Amino acid sequence: MVQLHLPWLELTIITPLIGALIVCRVRDPERARRRTMLVTGLTLFLAVGAWEDFRTLHTFEAHDHWDIVSPWLGDDAVVVDELSAPLLPLAALLFFLTTLATLRTKVRRFPFAWTLVSQTLVLAMLSCRAPWGVIGLLAAQTIPPLVELRARGRSTRVFLVHMLLFIGLLAGGWAMIEAEGPKSPHSIWAIGMLIAAVLVRSGCAPVHCWMTDLFENATLGTALLFVTPMAGAYAAVRLVLPIAPDWALQTISLLSLFTAVYAAGMALVQREARRFFVYLFLSHSSLVLIGLEVVTPIGLTGGLCVWISVGLSLAGFGLTLRALEARTGRLSLADYHGLYEHMPSLATFFLLTGLASIGFPGTVGFIGAELLVEGAVEVYPYVGMLVVFAAALNSIAVLHAYFRLFTGTEHTASIPLNARLPERIAILTLSALIIGGGLYPQPGVVSRYHAATEIMARRSKHLSAGSASANQNKHTEDQD
């Protein structure tokens, strides 16, 4: 078993949990924000340390040094591999930047302690490969938003119904898979339940309404942090991809393709900025799922690249929206706001992140989008072209929102509205990653390609082992 040089993973997971315990005792919101920022910053450092340490080992997977969890929970409970290595710092970065960019006007509303709990759960999920561990952590992740919705006095029914459905389907599906043993293919019911669970959590149409409802009722920061790590895609890779037959993956791909086009179209007709963001996100997360489920080296690499690029760019896009909301309240897209002259750097960042999300040349999403289209067209020559159509609709929606928010009129402001220093730091950090990753994409693409080949190797290994087991059972039955 290859080991990291330090227990990076356990420290990464435990730090925000300890931070949550500390922060929940702090009454002063500003002090809570500062402590949360410190904790998320430290967690980011540890997550980057885990990634860098893993990178130097040149191996597919590694465990913590002084691993105290594995003897109790198994080898796959806390592990870093090619897939999760960059996702850990990405998730940690999202939490850090969200905390950093929380303005004083919002600190009373934003639940810092619960945010740290969410961070622990997300990082633990990304470090976990054990199926029941992933399922349990996915289920636990639904608690912090639920608590916030209740605390704000909002209806939780839409969110609750969908999440119960998701957890029930996932747990039920996996229980059936385990009951069936390592035979291949598994029963249509077991696979169907797993697919349905992934589709619900990823927000595929028509079971996506929980996501729009969450953005309507929760704080924007909480909603962003719940959806941007793309837990549904992670569940698909860890639980569905290794065992699902081709027809199941094709089903997910085609439904995701439909969602990508539908959500891109819906983003165009929304009259409010949050709802617009949700549909834009849904369209992109569906594109990620398409890449993951076409299961060709190019398509899978494209899906994993787009996962990273969409995570970075749409988190930045969402943070910009959050910064605007902190200044003007909820934003209508039915009229023009003309905010450019008051906040040119936020406007530029909004455009940059929006363009990066659609894979504009020179940004981090460009090569991923090209690979994704290649992969999709390779498997579904004509239907795959809809991926390009969805991307075109998304790009129109992004510029539409940009024009509505930043242009079209002269906004009168009595106070300066431009980005504050913490927001500037967040903007420059994400901009550097978006442009840097766009201009020098080779290391990122190669890393994702290695992850893709390993995922495919695991899948082939599992399917061939399953076939062998099934043949042996059949042979035994014939002899009997």
Added chain:
Amino acid sequence: MNTETIFHTLGIIVVASPAALVAVLGLTSLIGRPLRESAIESWTYASTVVGLLAAIAILFIMLATDIRHVPIELGNWVVIHLPEPHHNFHFHLKFVFDRLSVPFVILSFLLCGTVGAFTSRYLHRESGYRRFYICYSLFTLGMIVTSLAGTIEVLFFGWELVGLSSALLVAYFHERIAPVKNGLRVWAVYRIADAAFLIAAVALHHLTGEGDFDVLIGSGSWPEGQASLTANQALFVGLLLLVAAAGKSALVPFSGWLPRAMEGPTPSSAIFYGALSVHLGAFLLLRVSPILEMSFWLSAAVVTIGLLTAAFASITTRVQTDIKSALAFASLTQVGIIVVEIGLGLRYIALIHIIGHACLRTLQLLRAPSLLHDYHTLENAIGEHMQHEAGLWQRVMPVGLRSWFYCFAIERGYLDGCLDRFIVYPFRRILLFCDSIERRWTDFLSGGASRESDEVPVHEEVVEELRL
């Protein structure tokens, strides 16, 4: 230093000079330390002059050494080695200097330089001065990359930069609604056309294994290459590229965006829609012209679209009531004719036509703001108002038919109306219906009104202190 090294160095300078301008203007703005007007002006001049001199040097060396095809290989930007080597994915960074790209690059530098110099006075002390030059630098880089692209992916890279800068400059006067709406319309058409381009690029990858133009149009230097596709493959890829070209050059049925694009400042109108951007579709067709020879039906489609565009623009330009729109449609008439020339295989004539036409239109559009002054000068010189005599058509055509043509022309061929009525509005209605279904579903699950966003005020005057 041998010839190859000199070519390589000069080639990199040609591409790097506009890239450096983008980096300087973009990064200084992003970090909140924007340059002063004089510094922007100096950087723009330096970038253009350095790039232009390097391009001219390459031209002279090519003429002196009788080399007609100079590839500049920068290696693979991205490469994925798959188990089957012929399935490898690579994004090849390659630029080509040949008889098509060199004139186009020199033309681009010349006209961009002219417009850059003009703008430094025209937009002096405008609040959007820096914004203009950032878009301008993106456009120049996009034009140079597109002109020199040796692979279809690199061409797509530059193509997209031109599209974005174009849409943002149409919306340059962004405190008014009309320019913004028109900018969005231009962007929408570009993106649909770009989708066709991307599909063509992917299709080429699948058909030939790579996007290199050398493989696509044969190893012979332009225009002597022979495409390595079958007639049907050429027809499929060619039609997609034709859609991309039609979108970028405002050919029928995408012509509706061209007059809208005139909402931008005059310098950008000149460089985009009079000179360079509007010819980019024709340039693409010229670059892939060996494909056109592979399929009679493809050539016929190119000629037909060119003829339709020329006829439509020629009629429409006669009734325009502002000089920039009239010049835009006059430009389009010539672009239509250029496309016909390409479809008929007259490649050198098309190239010369592009160069001459771009220079003329740039001059006309840059003079457009002082048109009335010019007219007054002329009328003062001749001592009376200028007379407009009835043309041939006015004399021979029945009044009813003339009225119909007038309506057709003033409504710009009903192209935008048809697009809205048959595509945009039905699409929007379906989506709004879906939105209402979603609302009912979430209301049902919530047991009441589920959308707080319905209460978001529209056009409310907000005093920020109260919100905070």
